Amino acid sequence: MPDPLLDSLIELIRRTSAELPDDVNAALVRSLESEKKGTIAESALKIIERNIELAKRKSQPICQDTGSVVFYVQCPVGYDQIQFEETAREAVKQATKRGFLRQNSVDSITGRNDGTNLGPGAPAIHFHQHRFPQLEVCLILKGGGCENVGAQYSLPAEKLEANRDLDGCRRVILDAVLQAQGKGCGPGILGVCIGGDRATGYEFSKQQFLRFLGDRNPDPVLDALEQDILKTANELGIGPMGFGGRTTLLGVKICAANRVPASYFVSVSYMCWAFRRQGVVMGPDSSIQRWLY
Amino acid sequence: MIPLNYPFTEEQIRALQVGDEVGITGVVFTGRDAVHKYLHEGGSLPTGVQLRGGIIYHCGPVVLMDAAGQWQVTAAGPTTSIREEPYQAQIIRDFGIRGVIGKGGMGDKTSAACREYGCVYLHAIGGAAQVLAECVRKVRGVYMLEEFGSPEAIWELEVENFPAVVTMDSHGKSLHREVFAASQSALAERIASKAGARHP
Numbered sequence: 042m043p044d045p046l047l048d049s050l051i052e053l054i055r056r057t058s059a060e061l062p063d064d065v066n067a068a069l070v071r072s073l074e075s076e077k078k079g080t081i082a083e084s085a086l087k088i089i090e091r092n093i094e095l096a097k098r099k100s101q102p103i104c105q106d107t108g109s110v111v112f113y114v115q116c117p118v119g120y121d122q123i124q125f126e127e128t129a130r131e132a133v134k135q136a137t138k139r140g141f142l143r144q145n146s147v148d149s150i151t152g153r154n155d156g157t158n159l160g161p162g163a164p165a166i167h168f169h170q171h172r173f174p175q176l177e178v179c180l181i182l183k184g185g186g187c188e189n190v191g192a193q194y195s196l197p198a199e200k201l202e203a204n205r206d207l208d209g210c211r212r213v214i215l216d217a218v219l220q221a222q223g224k225g226c227g228p229g230i231l232g233v234c235i236g237g238d239r240a241t242g243y244e245f246s247k248q249q250f251l252r253f254l255g256d257r258n259p260d261p262v263l264d265a266l267e268q269d270i271l272k273t274a275n276e277l278g279i280g281p282m283g284f285g286g287r288t289t290l291l292g293v294k295i296c297a298a299n300r301v302p303a304s305y306f307v308s309v310s311y312m313c314w315a316f317r318r319q320g321v322v323m324g325p326d327s328s329i330q331r332w333l334y
Numbered sequence: 335m336i337p338l339n340y341p342f343t344e345e346q347i348r349a350l351q352v353g354d355e356v357g358i359t360g361v362v363f364t365g366r367d368a369v370h371k372y373l374h375e376g377g378s379l380p381t382g383v384q385l386r387g388g389i390i391y392h393c394g395p396v397v398l399m400d401a402a403g404q405w406q407v408t409a410a411g412p413t414t415s416i417r418e419e420p421y422q423a424q425i426i427r428d429f430g431i432r433g434v435i436g437k438g439g440m441g442d443k444t445s446a447a448c449r450e451y452g453c454v455y456l457h458a459i460g461g462a463a464q465v466l467a468e469c470v471r472k473v474r475g476v477y478m479l480e481e482f483g484s485p486e487a488i489w490e491l492e493v494e495n496f497p498a499v500v501t502m503d504s505h506g507k508s509l510h511r512e513v514f515a516a517s518q519s520a521l522a523e524r525i526a527s528k529a530g531a532r533h534p
């Protein structure tokens with residue numbers, strides 16, 4: 042029986058894995074232009090560009106680590122989420138068979154990889170309702186190397202002289218950039234959440250990756266912090282792959298969540314240059330109506 | 335780009351400096367966590383694996399068998415090298431390796447072994463799975479596939495013009511160490527100046 046939702050989700054996975062979204066491509070092109078000619082930073086970015094072009098042409102994964110599979114679903118009131126989840130799992134399984142995803146999911150206790158990319162928490166699906174009739178599905182493929190360099194700070198952080206204020210936030214976020222160098226395949230993108238608890242902090246920091254790279258934060262305080270971190274990080278000379286150079290970060294996105302008075306977390310998620318996120322708006326027949334990025 | 339052709343001699347390796355871009359042509363063997371641990375614990379190399387004067391590549395490639403029964407590499411980017419830091423120095427010494435390809439760099443123990451035995455660390459571009467797979471001309475063989483599974487097996491690959499950057503040379507220099515130190519002091523300045531500006 043044909044299942045248009047299944048087909049749409051497989052196509053979403055394929056395109057996310059093989060094609061970088063336009064905003065990320067544009068940022069990489071700009072960074073290539075800004076690097077000094079003849080440096081290894083420039084060579085690294087040129088190889089990255091060639092890789093992006095090749096993956097798209099061959100419809101093959103941009104990076105062999107196709108990451109953890111994270112769906113963000115905006116659905117109308119009354120939508121059958123159980124049905125969606127079943128279909129999404131089937132889509133992941135079939136996309137893996139067709140090589141759009143690597144066999145990338147391991148049982149944490151036994152170490153077994155059954156080759157389906159399905160298991161507890163895999164894929165992860167976040168549902169939100171909205172008061173519109175259409176279904177919107179975003180997908181992020183989050184690589185392991187860059188996930189490993191994410192960091193959560195609890196302020197005050199004495200060693201970094203980071204207090205419970207914006208200057209303290211700035212210090213720990215820049216420390217995360219310093220520590221991530223050479224790992225996580227830079228130039229990278231930061232998603233940050235100030236506040237929340239240990240779980241929501243990371244959750245909201247990851248949601249920042251759904252924002253367009255070129256957008257501006259509507260909160261002027263957070264906007265200023267984003268611009269400052271981006272500028273400062275790119276003055277540190279870490280560069281692509283940590284080879285040295287002008288492009289350390291392509292973007293910084295920060296949000297805030299309320300906290301309890303006793304806690305002050307700053308959660309930093311790091312995304313590698315292989316920033317694989319896409320999204321679709323689906324029509325009433327579950328076919329893809331529009332791409333979001 | 336400096337061509338680096340198999341067999342890799344000590345002289346050729348000693349001539350390389352941190353920051354050199356090389357194009358590797360010849361045979362390389364993949365090896366990651368399982369292989370390093372196995373060799374470190376005294377395991378012997380399977381016959382056919384020639385590490386002496388050779389290069390080991392930290393990579394878990396995606397390899398498929400085509401209709402004609404030939405192995406085809408479809409993705410072949412580097413994996414993070416620092417996980418092999420406890421083992422690498424000993425393996426460079428015992429097996430006479432001349433080059434290690436990976437990403438993210440390695441630590442002081444490996445750097446010392448590179449200096450003592452004439453080896454270099456070659457940084458490939460992380461995530462560039464498609465470009466690097468195109469440099470793999472042929473899969474010449476696979477070893478320990480049963481024991482370790484596909485990503486962890488030893489794949490014997492023939493590569494052509496495989497691009498990498500020397501980030502640790504055989505003279506004790508490490509680009510990783512240099513960039514970290516420079517960026518750390520650049521950051522210290524920028525943190526101090528900001529705090530100073532706020533509380534003059």
Ligand code: SF4
Pocket residue numbers: 104105106107108183184185186187188225226313314315411460461462
């Ligand atoms: S950090 Fe990103 S680009 Fe690097 S290997 Fe992992 S998924 Fe690929």
